Amino acid sequence: MKLYKLLFYIFGLLLIFENFSCSKDKKLLSSTENKVSPNDFLSSNTYDFLIVEIQYVSGYEPTAACVDNLKTLLQQRINKNAGISVIQNTISSPGKSLYSLNDIKQIENSHRTQHTSGKTLTAYFLFFDGDYSENSGNAKVLGITYAKTSVAIFEKTIKAFSGGITQPSNANLESTVVNHEFGHLLGLVNNGTSMKASHQDIPNGSHCNDKNCLMYFNAETSDVIANIIGGVPSLDAQCIDDLRANGGK
Ligand SMILES: [Zn+2]
Ligand SMILES: [Zn+2]
Structure with a gap:
């Protein structure tokens, strides 16, 4: 169990970094993407079709289960009358072992094929x-939401902390990170989607205070460890209420 605690201590730290990155980032890639709000994801008012483009360096693609879990989350929670599509394509390795936020934005600029219109x-x-280049000590970042429609997943890092005998499955760890990051695109918690009732874990940023929730930020409790080992956490009722009040379902 010691290893799991280390893992989730690490996982907790990634969420802090992710929020710093998100709040500092004002230079977005496209003026259209810059204007996208959580309500645009949740409702069909402005956009009735969603394309999720997943681009990966060869050999670092998400598991099929991760992609299925993301689709399920989106189909359950967002209104897109014309549908939701997930497309995947590959890029060659940019050739670095560490990627900075600036690197990530430049790679997106060069390779992203789908734009909002x-x-x-x-x-x-x-x-x-x-x-991620901002890792220090034992703190390993697994994912960052760095713009209003953009997420980076450090799949190499995820692989290092999953799939072993004493580790969660690769699919479960990927899914937890990917779905959690999409929760931030949807404005959780209290970051573009306001709260119906107070449940923000304020010391930990835009996160939920329900330890069983997908949007929980936690350092090292065994409850969260058990959750992720047992499967991918779901959104709790309070996060779902917030999404519903901002155009979701
Ligand atoms: Zn987070
Ligand atoms: Zn929650």
Whole structure:
């Protein structure tokens, strides 16, 4: 169990970094994507079709289960009358072992193929073959939401902390990170989607205070460890209420 505690201590730290990154980032890639709000994801008012583009460095693609779990989350929680589509494509390795936020934005600029226009909203996930450059000590970042439609996943780092005999499955750890990051695109918690009732874990940023929730930020309790080992956490009722009040379902 010691290893699990280390893992989730690490996982907890990634969420702190992710929020710093998110709040500091004002230079977004496209003016259209810059204007996208959580309500645009949740409702069909402005955009009735969603394309999630998943781009990955060869060999670092998400598991099929991770992609299925993301689709399930989106189909359960967002209103897109014309549908939701997930497309995947590969890029060659940018050739780094560490990726900075600036690197990530430049790679997105060069490679992203889907952009928001008309009634079609797009989100972009990029899976890397390296670690985040801001890692320090034992703190390993697994994912960052760095713009209003953009997420980076450090798949190499995820692989290092999953799939072993004493580790969670690769699919479960990927899914937890990917779904959690999409929760931030949807404005959780209290970050673009306001709260119906108070449940923000304020000391830990835009996170939920329900330890069983997908949007929980936790350092090292065994309850959270058990949750992720047992499967991918779901959103709790309070996070779902918030999404419903902002156009979701
Ligand atoms: Zn988070
Ligand atoms: Zn919650």
